[in-house]
Amino acid sequence: MFGALSGLFSSDMAIDLGTANTLIYIKGKGIVLNEPSVVAYHFKDGRKRVLAVGEDAKLMLGRTPESIQAIRPLRDGVIADFDVAEEMIKHFIRKATRRSGWAKPKILVCVPHGATSVERRAIRESVIAAGARKAGLISEPIAAAIGSGMPIADPTGNMIVDIGGGTTEVAVLSLGDVVYAKSVRVGGDRMDEAIINYLRRQHNLLVGDSTAEKIKMEIGTARMPDDGRGARMEVRGRDLLNGVPKEMEISQAQIAEALSETVQMIVEGVMQALEQTPPDLAADIVDRGVMLTGGGALLGDLDLALREQTGLAITVAEESLNCVALGTGKSLEFETQLAHVIDFGN
Ligand SMILES: Nc1ncnc2c1ncn2[C@@H]1O[C@H](COP(=O)(O)OP(=O)(O)OP(=O)(O)O)[C@@H](O)[C@H]1O
Ligand SMILES: [Mg+2]
Incomplete structure (x- = not known):
């Protein structure tokens, strides 16, 4: 009976702390949070205050006045800005659990397989500072494979x-x-950059990160369309020659060319x-x-x-x-079987 009860109250969780998106999985519930990894700060009287985190903060990226800064605390899959990352993790954990947390959760976080020991420690410390009782790390590819349903335990x-x-x-x-x-x-960021560079060089058109991401999602392609042109899309940006807003039609073939190197x-x-x-x-x-x-x-x-x-x-x-978050979450349930690949740092 106590087993069942503690199961009910257990808030053990898994976090996929990604460069673009952070997901939180709670044992027994599944994915409960999925938000962009972005924090926006307001500067007032020389002090920094969190203005928005996640979805709301992402809307501000590239659109902030001088008094506001929107930051992505992860780069290349690892923490680039420690304080901001900690603030973000704290906010997300609070949002995911919606209670002040009398019982500190055990938290499993996935890290890039090649993360250095310094990077691993930074992630572990941020999660502990954000309120975890215990922080375990698991390699991202293992989590991704589990989450995608691959039979990873087989000798194949x-x-x-x-x-x-x-x-x-x-x-x-x-x-x-x-x-x-x-x-x-x-990854996705580099694809967005490639689109921005292509439009600037070939068409003197300057677009922001979010426009580039939108183009990628709507007509982005890894392969030249069979008809040599493919779908089209109207894109708005700034004409670099005369500085005025400009709208032009972009074809899928152009985006295929922009993305070919990536x-x-x-x-x-x-x-x-x-x-x-x-x-x-x-x-x-x-x-x-x-x-x-x-x-x-x-x-x-x-x-x-x-x-x-x-x-x-x-x-x-x-x-x-969702694969990485689902796989990290599943690892919480199979902790004993996966003991050899979960690193609790002791
Ligand atoms: N339909 C789509 N077509 C192309 N790219 C997409 C699409 N949907 C999402 N993306 C891109 O996927 C990326 C985010 O993927 P994901 O959430 O797996 O990254 P992450 O886990 O946060 O990053 P990382 O694993 O590198 O730390 C973004 O660059 C986003 O633009
Ligand atoms: Mg990821």
Whole structure:
């Protein structure tokens, strides 16, 4: 009976602290929070006060007056601004639990596989400072694989490619652990930048980050459209030659060109992983294909482009944006089985 009760009150949680989005999973409930990793500050009388966090703060990005600053505290999947990250985690935990918390939760957080010990400590300390009783770390590719439903405990090679905002993590797993992992510093942010640079160079059109992200989501594609043009979209920005607002039509083929270098880096990451994987495991991957997770996996025709260029079967995970959070959450329930890959720092 006490078991059932403590289960009811348990607020053990998992956090996917991403460069673009933070998700919180509560044991027994699932994903309860999903917000952009952004904090907005107001400067008044030389003091800094939190104005908004998450969704509200993201709306302010690129639109702030001098007295307000909107910050993304993570870069390349790791904490770049410690104080801001801590503030953000605290806010999200409070929002997710909606109570002052008489019992401090145990929190599992995923970290990029290649995170340094300094980066790992920074994440652990922020989570403890934000109110955790105990903070465990798990590798992102393991979480992504669990969340996408791959049979990671089997003695077979499984390749997972998680394309986030900041990084793309390519990993090969077998028997529940990582055999090979590599982090490529390209992801959704780099795609947005590539679109901005392309429009500036080719069309003297200056657009902001959020417009670039919108273009990517609406007509972004990893592959030249078959008719050589594809869908079109009206884009508004500033004409760099005379400084006035300008609207022009952009085609999918142009965006494919803008994104080709970024896509190529992801393709190379997959090829390198395959080359450096022991032959038997590489053969398993040829048989079973590759699983894509993360928001970047939703880029139009990315699966097709990867298949054409690597010859491997490619699957985009269901709920690809949620896989890492779901997998970290599931790890809370299978903590004993996964003890060898969860690091509680003691
Ligand atoms: N439909 C879509 N097409 C293309 N890109 C998309 C789409 N939906 C979301 N994205 C991009 O996915 C990225 C966010 O993905 P995700 O939430 O997996 O990143 P993250 O976990 O926060 O980052 P990281 O894992 O690098 O720390 C953003 O760059 C976003 O623009
Ligand atoms: Mg991620």
